[in-house]
Amino acid sequence: MTLEFAPFIPWIVIAALAVLAVVLSALGFLRGVRGTAIRLAASIAVLAALANPLLLQEERDPLTTVVPVIVDRSQSQQIAGRAEETDQALQGIRDRLGRFPNIEPRIVEVTDPGDSDAPSTKLFEALAAATTDVPPARVGGAIFVTDGQVHDIPAENQALPFDAPVHSLITGKADEFDRRIEVLRAPRFGIVDEEQELTFRVFDDGEASNQPADVSVRMNGEDLGTVPAVPGAETSFAFRVPRGGNNVLEFSVAATPGEVTDVNNRAIHLIEGIRQNLRVLLVSGEPHAGERAWRNLLKSDASVDLVHFTILRPPEKQDGTPINELSLIAFPTRELFVEKINDFDLIIFDRYQHRGVLPILYYDYIAEYVRNGGALLIAAGPEHAGQDSIALTPLESVLPATPTGDVHQAGFYPRLSEQGKRHPVTRGLDGSAVEPPQWGRWFRSVDVGRTDGETVMTGDGDRPLLVLNRANEGRVAMLLSDQGWLWARGFEGGGPHVSLYRRIAHWLMKEPELEEEALKARATGRTLEVTRQTIGDAPGPATITTPSGETIALNLNEIQPGLYRGESRMTETGLFTITNGDFSTLVHVGAVDAPEFRAMISTTDTLAPISQETRGLTARLDDGDETVRIPDILPVRGEVRVADDRRMLIKLTDETVLKGVNTLPLFAGFAGLGILLLAVSAMWWREGR
Structure with missing residues (x-):
């Protein structure tokens, strides 16, 4: 309980009255006036009533812990x-x-x-x-x-x-035990086909083990072999980046009996492959309007080192001009097609014909270069249908189309075939979605009798115009017309010659984005996006295997001809495996080195302190x-x-909460009135004596 005041008049007035009462009482006591004590008591009672004293009592409840x-x-x-x-x-x-x-x-x-x-x-x-x-x-x-x-x-x-x-x-x-693997140091970027090195370590949490662990290594799903590693010791691994763009390097160590989980038995490293300048050899049979279109396209690409030769002076031309007066450069056939042929990523024959410049044996070398993984593009003109056609050389063994000897001369719109509408080289070319296509006409094409591979573009009367094929490890493309330069010149509105030529060249050089059959996946935050490219039938749903081993079916919807896509938000973080038919790919959702997966055994050591x-x-x-x-x-x-x-x-x-306050005025009601009456009555009684 506490005592508080709620005065009826200002405190300064009460103080003044109190001073006056004290002074008068003091004078009364000094002069011996009778009744001074009673008057002082009455004054105090009146002043106390004016101060209005209150007695307060709080009501509190204890708070919960x-x-x-x-x-x-x-x-x-x-x-x-x-x-x-x-x-x-x-x-x-x-x-x-x-x-x-x-x-x-x-x-x-x-x-x-x-x-x-x-x-x-x-x-x-x-x-x-x-x-x-x-x-x-x-x-x-x-x-x-x-x-x-x-x-x-x-x-x-x-x-x-x-x-x-x-x-x-x-x-x-x-007594839990867990084996895990981590990539410690690794490059984020790497030159394609150049050797790189990273360092990883196998950890044994719980029981210590000095027994070597066999670590399986895969690059983009392809086995690279097995590396022995001692748990606790750093292990180096050398590898080559196989392609440009994103590459997934996966390390997995076999599960050990009794370990708590195998979720962290795999570790991945993402490395961005950077191509050095691509080396392209362009050989033109003779100067023509389309030659500049190829040259300009290749020269405009900073990532391409172009070597270009045009055969202006065939060997049979003998006019008696001294060699030292010729301004032409001799065609270095042996250096290009024997000694350094494997240095080129792509060889283009643009309206080239066999006129004795290359010995017959060299065509065999070129065919072998293709079969071993090289790339060859034939941009055919009328010469390809003649008796000097390179299709009549040993190069025929890798060509997807054989000329009949006829050249078709008529205006036509190049069109995408049914396969071409689904093939990544030609799919979605600007202007191809309407009929006739919104691009200019061509006026000449080389007739062929048989075709292998995929015919992705057709000419007049559904004649093959662009044929793509694989030859063992290499690739070959045949463009059966030399009229593409009309698009470059803007004839009848032109056409997408830059996109077409660039896609052909990149497909030949095995860019992953242009593979006919491919399964790709990427993660944006927690959203997993799966893309399937195919020139066949609908691929059906993809299967997602989560880090915990759960499988999820993901429906793939066709967003363009031959291009299917689906996405789903993942609740887990880690390395996911996506499969569709015979195709499989890996993607990591979240940070590669997420703390949640570094150590998985139960421990009291972290919280005990x-x-x-x-x-x-x-x-x-x-x-x-x-x-x-x-x-x-x-x-x-x-x-x-x-x-x-x-x-x-x-x-x-010990904390409490205030629920209410009970207030009791001491001079309120009959009690206060009685005290005041008593004081006044005492004064009156004393004065009456």
């Missing part, structure tokens, strides 16, 4: 029965805390954030969020249910936002007999000074 219970639901908690232990522990904690009406549990379940590319377990961040709106004095303690793999443990100089015990209940077993510092308890839920044992709750009042190794201590709060 808040206990945050932070439950780890991260991916490492989904293995080896830990999820079941967590559920049992959570129910047991609820039951035990429910026995105490003055304890308020706050359950917070921490899952892998769906928008995070690098998932990690952040329990202390969740603890801080759960106690933000609670005064520190009301927090009686915190309970963690986790496997111990926590990635935001405060540093030694960082204090918790409250002074109460922190308890940790650890799922999993004490926090519990020890706050006088809390760190205990395993499974003590070895396959049963979940949950420690009892012991509420205590006052500061927790000593930890209990069997029970979880909860510090009860």
